[in-house]
Amino acid sequence: MATRIKILTSLAICAALVLVLLPFTAADGGGGAKGAAPFDYKKALHSSLLYFEAQRSGHLPHNQRVKWRGHSGLADGLQQGVDLVGGYYDAGDNVKFGLPMAFTVTMLSWSAMEFADDIAAAGEWRHVLEAIKWGTDYFVKAHTEPYVLWAEVGDGDTDHYCWQRPEDMTTSRQAYKVDSDNPGSDLVGETAAALAAASMVFRRSNPHYAQVLLHHAEQLFEFGDKYRGKYDSSIGEAYSYYASVSGYGDEMLWAALWLHRATGKASYLDYAVDMADEFGGTTWAITEFSWDVKYAGLQILATKVLLEGKHPEHKATLEKYKAKAEHYLCACLNKNGDAGNVNRTAGGMLFVRQWNNMQYVTNAAFLLTVYSRYLTSAGQELPVLQCPDGPGHADELRALGRAQTDYVLGANPAGVSYLVGFIGCMQGYDNWFLRRGSNPNVVVGAIVGGPDHLDRFRDRRDNYMQTEACTYNTAPMVGIFAHLHGETAITEKS
Template sequence: MVNSRRVFAAFVLALTIIDAAFGFNFNYGDALDKSLLFFEAQRSGKLPGNQRVKWRGDSGLTDGYQQKVNLVGGYYDAGDHVKFGLPMAYSVTMLSWGAIEYGKSMMDLNQMGHVGDGDSDHYCWERAEDMTTPRTAYKLDTEHPGSDLAGETAAAMAAASLAFRPYNSSYSDLLLVHAKQLFWFADRFRGLFTDSILCAKEFYTSSGYSDELLWAATWLYRATKDESYLKYVVDNAATMGGTGWAVKEFSWDNKYAGVQILLSKVLMDGNGGAYTATLKQYQAKADYFASSAAFLLAVYSDYLSAAKSVLTCPDGNADYILGKNPKSMSYIVGYGQNYPIHVHHRGASIASISTLHSVVGCVQGFDAWYHRPEANPNIVHGGLVGGPDKNDNFDDDHPHPKTAAKPYEKPGMPVEFFHSITDSWTVGRIAYYRHKVTIKNKSEKPITDLKLAIENLSGSLWGLSPTQNKNIYELPEWIKVIKPGSECSFVYVQGGPQAKVSVQSYH
């Protein structure tokens, strides 16, 4: 989202190629180095000895403990501490693809499921090393499928197997074994992962899984040369949307353009065989898309060059990101002289565990660090910030926490809810939170007889009265009416994710 101020990975491998072709006045090698450095800042688990981001420390060392499985490792999402499977797997696929296509350039530059609860994580501001939020792990199985997540993970492992093949053949083979297993599971047991892992829907809603199945099969064909995978993408070209239309997006949620580019290479390499007619349909869609995506443009231009073909495309997006814009600001953190310094990133905004050894609690982080006017004490090099807007406006500041704390407001309802965590503590391995929910009448009429539905409440509650109906609460007797613009509040204490509050009825 344009103004969310969340940090996303800036993967700009194509810049080194564009630099050579057009001679822009930016140091693309430095931009590439910082983009890769971002992933080191996002690491979860035991950090390796060659860790370059020194303000980070070990974290998430008990992930999977409650489920009796080792889930330590992986990468945190954006500026948060949740490990969302779909975008994380997509990032691995893209990193691997970059290494496959531009590994030599990178070497010349000397560069080479889901864990956590999003709701609770978003209401705490603490370092990964101090995490007290629930580390709930969610899995996919035959009764709870997720073809999009499993398919993307299969693609990531197949692509990574190619990237590792020149350096570690045994690990490459292991990745390929698991890629095949995951693809079989994704194709055999179909469904959206957000229908199985409901808590992910609020943050990463998947629009479908057909593109991930085609994407995974395409990468598996490239990694194995097993024609059955090529036959899969050809047989399902129309029914799964691969050749149905040309798309203008390539992202964690939409892989069609990537499929079309990769299959175009199969055709250009002269390996279309009996599938040439359908592969030409894929290529026709790739021709349409390639004029608007910088990374895919770089890869596709190499494929076209090898085939002695030409496609004329505009340029400029990369330079805009690096500083050629009305703000003269680099939107890659740490690149150039003028870049965002109030990045929405928990670890970057709080003093490093190596210098501030005391624990920074859930609420303390908001009070002591989130609202500081000074620049973040740590630089999350390589993070690509969300923004600017369509008018080139960019506000380098942390958003007000209440702006992000209105998850229960529904269109047409006369009230809105502001949720905040006012205290937290730990008993044994369980973290408990004191939640405050403020109810505001945003309408122009007084509200009476307000009844609320509260789901997932496991602790004690104050400020509301239970009714005879399960999970339904009403305002206490001394609050007869909520006048326009007025507020009232209630609190509850519980461990684990926050409760879900909604309006049941009112007059």
């Protein structure tokens, strides 16, 4: 008999939009269980891309598929004399926060590069391009001068006072920028990374647009390096919501490696090597990867360069990057010994912290899967990681990435899919927040914060630590869903 995943009917988020989790069914006994049929990864991919349409700000196109979402933020930037219409709301509020938005676009672009064939085979390539372009179009507009980047539209404090749909918002749309006097190298670096990564995605289908993105990426990198500083020191309004705890070193290294990959220019790789120690790339051993902490991701990018064997002059430094990348991967595999592992719940979920833990799960699933591909592509017979508790193989990385994905979709103790399928101001609280009934709209494809360290999930609108969904939770899963759908199709044919 098919196992039906429970439908959660009262999910919500802290500020504006109501969510409800959608059921996922495995064909036989639940996806991920031994001998069981897999989940419908194609449906998961399709849903995840619908989520980005639900999070759009601005004037919506005629082909918008999420019909209950309307135009919003059409005067954004007007007070400041700039056009800041567009972009994405990061989560359940109606603020456009630049740092998580840029990371979301970087991860969407990385997904598109690594899993292009799988995405195309699933019939979703056009929708992936549209999801990326909705973000990059906004970044190009927000980069109004070489040393100016508009960082945020809206204020979290006033926005969170209200609980209303973006179409109806009555809160402040103040816009905030970083510039040469008020730097923000972390935000600028991440935006440069997003545009560089996206330029590679559009290179074949829209070469002129790809070149525009690359031009802005290179200007932004120069801006971030020339005028160094944390963006949340320049924009106090961002500190309470998206503080840059890791600083800007990781984003600048991340941007340099993406620009090297996009342009092939030796100067960007030289930068990543020259600044490796000062910016922590070869000294920070990290067990998380997120919109704030990029070290594990950039260390894996640097390792890819090493595995390709193209720059022997930098081998010594790239080997140091590789050692730190393996620290993260071995920690996920629980093979790090005294060096420290990522905690796991009894149900098998990687657990980093209470608030929105699922972002670390989805990002880990992505890095594990991508690195397994890099190892396999390196041409070794038995590609391995050198972990303190024994070697780690590429197939172990793939298996753990798939297990984390299946946990999200329903292979967990609660039997719940954490992939969701989405309300003026105080009336939102009065009419919907305290209701126990079903939600009027569903944000298909959103991934909520997820359960605690004991696999417990409390399905309440006021439990936003677990029930709020964010764009950067779903972005890395676009590629993974496509990849697993492709793998499943091959297995079924054989």
